[in-house]
Amino acid sequence: MKPGKPKTPVWKADAVTGKILLAALCLWLLAGTPAARAQTADLVDRSALRVCADPANMPFSNRKRKGFENKLADLLGEKLGVPVLYTWFPQATGFIRQTLRARKCDIVMGYAQGHELVQNTNHYYRSAYVLLYPSDSDLAGVERLGDPRLKNKSIGIIAGTPPATVMAQHGLIGRAKPFHLMVDRRFSAPAEQMVAEIVSGELDAGILWGPIAGYYTKESSRPLSLVPLTKELGGPRMAYRITMGIRPNEPDWKHQLNDLIAKHQAEINALLMDFGVPLLDEHDNLIRAAGPVEPEDYRRAKYRAPTPATLKGATVIDTAEALRLWEAEAAVFVDVLPRTPKPSNLPEGTVWRDKPRRSIPGGVWLPNVGYGALNPTTEAYFRNNLARLAEANPDRALVIYCQAACWMSWNAAKRALSYGHSKVYWYPEGTDGWEKAGARLEESQPVSSGS
Numbered sequence: 001m002k003p004g005k006p007k008t009p010v011w012k013a014d015a016v017t018g019k020i021l022l023a024a025l026c027l028w029l030l031a032g033t034p035a036a037r038a039q040t041a042d043l044v045d046r047s048a049l050r051v052c053a054d055p056a057n058m059p060f061s062n063r064k065r066k067g068f069e070n071k072l073a074d075l076l077g078e079k080l081g082v083p084v085l086y087t088w089f090p091q092a093t094g095f096i097r098q099t100l101r102a103r104k105c106d107i108v109m110g111y112a113q114g115h116e117l118v119q120n121t122n123h124y125y126r127s128a129y130v131l132l133y134p135s136d137s138d139l140a141g142v143e144r145l146g147d148p149r150l151k152n153k154s155i156g157i158i159a160g161t162p163p164a165t166v167m168a169q170h171g172l173i174g175r176a177k178p179f180h181l182m183v184d185r186r187f188s189a190p191a192e193q194m195v196a197e198i199v200s201g202e203l204d205a206g207i208l209w210g211p212i213a214g215y216y217t218k219e220s221s222r223p224l225s226l227v228p229l230t231k232e233l234g235g236p237r238m239a240y241r242i243t244m245g246i247r248p249n250e251p252d253w254k255h256q257l258n259d260l261i262a263k264h265q266a267e268i269n270a271l272l273m274d275f276g277v278p279l280l281d282e283h284d285n286l287i288r289a290a291g292p293v294e295p296e297d298y299r300r301a302k303y304r305a306p307t308p309a310t311l312k313g314a315t316v317i318d319t320a321e322a323l324r325l326w327e328a329e330a331a332v333f334v335d336v337l338p339r340t341p342k343p344s345n346l347p348e349g350t351v352w353r354d355k356p357r358r359s360i361p362g363g364v365w366l367p368n369v370g371y372g373a374l375n376p377t378t379e380a381y382f383r384n385n386l387a388r389l390a391e392a393n394p395d396r397a398l399v400i401y402c403q404a405a406c407w408m409s410w411n412a413a414k415r416a417l418s419y420g421h422s423k424v425y426w427y428p429e430g431t432d433g434w435e436k437a438g439a440r441l442e443e444s445q446p447v448s449s450g451s
Helices: 015-031 034-038 068-080 162-169 190-200 210-219 251-263 265-274 319-327 376-389 407-418 430-436
Strands: 049-053 084-088 107-112 125-134 155-158 177-179 205-209 224-228 239-246 332-335 357-359 398-401 424-427 442-444
Touching: 049 068, 068 084, 068 107, 068 251, 068 265, 125 190, 125 210, 125 265, 155 162, 155 190, 177 190, 190 205, 190 210, 190 224, 205 210, 210 224, 239 251, 251 265, 319 398, 319 424, 319 430, 332 376, 376 407, 398 407, 407 424
Parallel strands: 049 084, 049 107, 155 177, 155 205, 332 398, 398 424
Antiparallel strands: 107 239, 125 205, 125 224, 125 239, 357 442
């Protein structure tokens, strides 16, 4: 569940909504009386992980179980050794009352710490509201809503969220476009609409809860920049700890969940990062994905595996930067995906066709040059082709790539540095990241050994 509204929201709920909230509060107070507490012993069903979830609330959850809270529930179910069952209900007014409080389920996978409607576990991630804008816009470097560059910009904002108050303080509401906060996501998708309008240019920027923004940034057809709003000098807080929500007076269940969070925090972080969630530590620093340590020598086995975050001497770039270099024609793109070898045991007369390679348009495919050790012929093939592509200029920019989690590209970029090329960009996401960003791929043919 997204963090709650500020104490003085810019757009107030109407009288009917207020009455509904008051009624819900009364029900909660009644449930907290001693008589009620006596009836709410720790009676969690241990035969299944019974999850309360929204059926259409990506990137958090949906009926197809594609959201990161679904994946987190699967992880917990696996560790507990029980199946995962769902009670579906739109995450709007009445969600907790109709699901968790009604004992139809035992856990809400994501709930902001401090909300009184549930008992919170320890938090398993911390994130913030973020400013979102096209990577090629003039807003690069903006870190606060008080930055003068945001004046006269059209900015999307989810009505009633904390950043709306800060926007009002800085006089940014005049051209702001509000989007509804409490909606049934089966029929309305304000976050997706906002991101689509940023991509199309209808909006200059937008402000969203970080996990939502991170997910749609990864899915966007246009490179977008995401800046956590953690440097605001006043107004409501922008960063929140997210917990799992359970019923009050279930201490055993809480302790069990806290133990699972502590033991599997690294796995949880990796899961969240895979969905683009911007994770913050307690000092508001972004938590980076933990990868293997950069080795001194070339990788010589298990080439499809997580790669380091660094390559000494090279510049590591993401998809947004790769697209910028490609659009500006500022670098030569070199694909080093290995070529599938022809099987030696094919029956006589069998026609062998290479597996098609779809690569970045204009990329030059030099296969088999990313292994840890190269024979002299392959070494000369790679060295000579790089020199040809760089037009004998060692300062010519080279972008070397393969697929995601591909040590071949890391090895090849390291080897290019050893040949004296000074401007080597390593693009670790490769064609997987390129395609995920909605950029076009085209069929590629390898450069022959005679070239």
